[in-house]
Amino acid sequence: MPTELKNYSMNQDATMIFFDMVKDSETFEMYLSDLFDEGQYIYQSGQSMGGQELFHFLSRKLSEGDLMPVPSGRILCCFHMLLQDLTDEWVDRFFEKAYELRRFAPLTNLFDQHYMILLRNSAGYIQDSTEKERINRLLIRLGTESPDISHQVYLMRTAGFGADFMSQEKAVAYMLHLLTRQGYSSVVPMKYGMPLRMLDSGDYYAARAENCHKHIEDINNWQNRENDPGLAELIDCIRVPIQGAAAKMEDELKTFRRRTARCPVSVNNYEGGFFKGYHRVLSPNHPILQQIQAEFVGETRGRLVESTGFGEIRDLIKREYHYPDLRMLAERLENGSLKAACVSDEGQQRNDEGKAALFDMLYEKAEAEIRKAVPDVDTMLKKRLAEKRKYTRELILAGKYRDIEDCFQRIDQEVEPEQIAGHFALNVNTTALVSGEPASNWLIRNYSINGVMTAYRYPAIRPCEIVMIKESDIVDLSSAGAATELNIIY
């Protein structure tokens, strides 16, 4: 069951310095920067320092404020290096460095010093027996010599835990984060010296999986389900501005007709008598009136076409149009049925040649806008399918568990040391960290993770995340058969 971390606080209680001596290895840097705040740790790549040098380096970092001092005086020093780079000289210098730094402790206020040696096996199975022998000897030296130095040796990226090697690095980063907090020992009992260990982690990040699910669902939806049946909304987007322009045209024509009263007409076109008064007798079909009206209509139409925009079309298509809508749209554009639908109600007005031209010109403008918004439906489909593949891949990683319940049921088996032929991991310690939401689910829905009695509600992990860290001893380096057992492992 999840518990709040007793006597534990998220406050940092140890200085952490991480020496990464593996070239082109940025995974640690990524995880550390994700978990630690600035000033809480130092990541130093490609450097190996002597004790005195390390002391000066730490003093400088502390005085320059790159490293925040901690009241506990605890320091956690990590070395990440290749297993093959392990030499007698390095082991000598390591012990020498540890003793030297201890001597300088009063000057740095770092009294409580711990070391983690993370040995990365990049070669896979080591064939050469002399080389194996050399490494075995050095590992046994590291584990057994100088028991007064508090240090742990981990073997990384080698057989033992699941195939996802990154999960080992992630586990280290979480472990380091845990170990640098106040009251860490209530969560992780530290054992130093003797055993060679391995770490692994499994996680479930529900939000990310949900996000992938949602994207995939959206794309499926886009691909398979029409959203604007009959393209009703699009037709409105075309018709409304066209009708607006037609209404404006009507208004302008009314004004124009009123204005024609100011067109001078010969006195001969006036009928009446002196007493009755005279009135204009002029057929509205007078050819000159028709001509000037046609000119006026032409000018006004040009102006209206210019000023009528169909900007909404682009937004609508981008926002609302699914693949079947786009296909239907392409088809209706080609066979002219979209135009028919857009101007169907305007039959009466289309009898007027001037207005019919206005409708046609505006429709053409709208159609050009549509064609701009839908450059190529097939390319769009390809793009969306590529996106879908990307999210599907991500989902396999992020959401290897269907949901939180599934995760609770399976995470323990998933984060399990692999059985190496003839060798079994010893003393597997499990630490489960859960964020608020899975913790509540755990309580309310009675989920259980096999073998995990207590998980810790851990604020540093992302919402919905569950991280399981397993630490196992693989070989007791002080035992008589250590070398034989080591031979089996790499």
Next chain:
Amino acid sequence: MDLISRIHVTDKGFKLMPPEEEGREAFYGLFTLKDDPNVVPGLSGVAYWDLKNGFEQEIRKPESFVYLEERVGGKVVETSRFFYSKNKRKGSLAYNIEKKRKYGPDAFLITITWNSAPEPIHRTYVSLMDTRKNKFPFITDVIGKDGSGEDQYVFHAPDGDAPEDYRLVFSDLLRQKYVISE
């Protein structure tokens, strides 16, 4: 040099200076103010003036409007119209705008008078303009059709408009023949 600048009017007619561009052909035709300016009159070829021949296109009528066009490969590239007159004095034309209730409470009467050389005028050469520079065309084919030297037109203006708010505007071509007085 453009076409209009290459026309030299003489006592007999006009001389047309050759263009810089080779391959141009020139044509001319006569028209009157009552003709629709959108209709090209019947044309005949006109030779360019040169030093050797000194060609001059004769115009027999004492007064006439001349239309000229130049073509390259049959395609019209430049046109020009001008008024040719052997007389030294221009004709004169006057108009007056007044309120005339006889034709309605909002009616204004325009009277156009030719003081000399009365000639019917196609409607496109004249229009009514208000103070906001809106132009109102005449609803007639030709003004002064009967050649009597006077013609009258009526228009209806919105309330509050005065005769001073309106004037007639005449085309440049017409002004080449007439001096206008209001």
